[in-house]
Amino acid sequence: MKLEQHRNQSVKQPPTIGILYPGELGSAIGALLNDGGHHVVTTTVGRSARTCTLCRNAGLETLPSVDDVVRAADVTFSFVTPKSALPVAEEFCHASRRTGRRSLYVDANSVSPITAAEIGEMLDRLGLSFVDASVHGLAANLKSHGTIYLSGAQAEEVGPIFEPWLRTRILGDQVGAASQHKMLMGGLTKGLVALYLELSLVARDAGLLEQLHDCYRHYYPGIMTVLDRLLPTYAVHAGRRGDELTEVERTIRSLGLEPRMIRSARRLITALGEVDFGNPPADGFTPAAVLERAYAAGLLDPPEADATASNTPSAVCSASPSVGYAADHSIISTP
Known part of the structure; x- marks a missing residue:
């Protein structure tokens, strides 16, 4: 399913981006995309006070729940700890099932290709699209030194979301290459x-x-x-x-x-x-x-x-x- 098919708006308008969750890296990416003209949404339900502050400082729109983020976003990025990557992907799947929304999911966490493959299989069972991603560079220096690496069947469609604000590199159409x-x-x-x-x-x-x-x-x-x-x-x-x-x-x-x-x-x-x-x-x-x-x-x-x-x-x-x-x-x- 192509990214354009996820959009409710004109193809000329940038897709709405969901962030799960706006911690240090997630809020930095969200702020960068927000500054680039994207509508960026997230939720801070159950998150720490620090995450709420980072989200507010990044200027992201905060929605009441994960369901609301999934419903609004054309592409949802996951930025969490390695231990949380699978649970958050599962949370996204449950929200997609509840809302009937079939949007693109991008895991950008520091996980092994084995974990990335497990996430891909989970999404595939629901007919959801998946792109494997990794961000290299400290959150504070993304514009000057950051690069996002992408792999998967729709990696070529995700790359333009970040241009020209963040360097992108496509590592092929196989899920796991970016994680590796x-x-x-x-x-x-x-x-x-x-x-x-x-x-x-x-x-x-x-x-x-x-x-x-x-x-x-x-x-x-x-x-x-x-x-x-x-x-x-x-x-x-x-x-x-x-x-x-x-x-x-x-x-x-x-x-x-x-x-x-x-x-x-x-x-x-x-x-x-x-x-x-x-x-x-x-x-x-x-x-x-x-x-x-x-x-x-x-x-x-x-x-x-x-x-x-x-x-x-x-x-x-x-x-x-x-x-x-x-x-x-x-x-x-x-x-």
């Missing part, structure tokens, strides 16, 4: 964060953090630019990033391969998600603050049963220098 691409891209950035986090915590314990970071910035300035941008987001989103790495593991295993580095990265990032960072400062977390909070939480402490009086991290910590912060927010060691 997302897993491979996301696995690299999350693995990089995990490796940097572990080595920095070891250096902090050894009293070499300032020297190590100076060396990193001298030899790998491009990598450090990426890490300076990514690491602060983990104070809020580490738990979600851990779930996304679980989907990367699932992707690798589906190919008959064994995830090794990704598995270790997932364990570390999941543990980071359990650290209490408290309320974010008005100007957001700095990389230094994230590292210091992770260190204070004993992120690399061995299991209690393996610790001994002579080699516990606490014994090493007592001999380690204290930490201060330079004007550029990098960590500096002080006597």
Whole structure:
């Protein structure tokens, strides 16, 4: 079923877009499309106060229920956590059945191609169209650095919705290609964060953090630019990033391969998600603050049963220098 067939309006008018749900990425995409002349609708029923604020700031029209969103939208995008992707797709199917609306559904979540295929099969049983999508880039920088990747039989029809406000790439007509691409891209950035986090915590314990970071910035300035941008987001989103790495593991295993580095990265990032960072400062977390909070939480402490009086991290910590912060927010060691 072609996108034009979903529309109640003139083919010259842009389709109405539904967003489930307007969290950080969903509200950013919604605002971008809203600014581009699309009518964007959503619902915040059962969502957090933060989501309601993001939705209001993005200027999205809020409807009373998912049924109302499905009834109004020509295309509905799903932007939720990996664990919520299947339940939200199921919610969309129930709403489509109740309303009799047969609109296009686009899953843009960080899920494995196996999960994307399960969503596609669920929709297909009801005769609903489906496009697999993935967004690369932080929500705050979509216009300058964002790209949306699309795959599926109707991917070519969804692409123009975002032009020229967001770069689009079509990865073929097979559902799962966009999700697989997302897993491979996301696995690299999350693995990089995990490796940097572990080595920095070891250096902090050894009293070499300032020297190590100076060396990193001298030899790998491009990598450090990426890490300076990514690491602060983990104070809020580490738990979600851990779930996304679980989907990367699932992707690798589906190919008959064994995830090794990704598995270790997932364990570390999941543990980071359990650290209490408290309320974010008005100007957001700095990389230094994230590292210091992770260190204070004993992120690399061995299991209690393996610790001994002579080699516990606490014994090493007592001999380690204290930490201060330079004007550029990098960590500096002080006597």
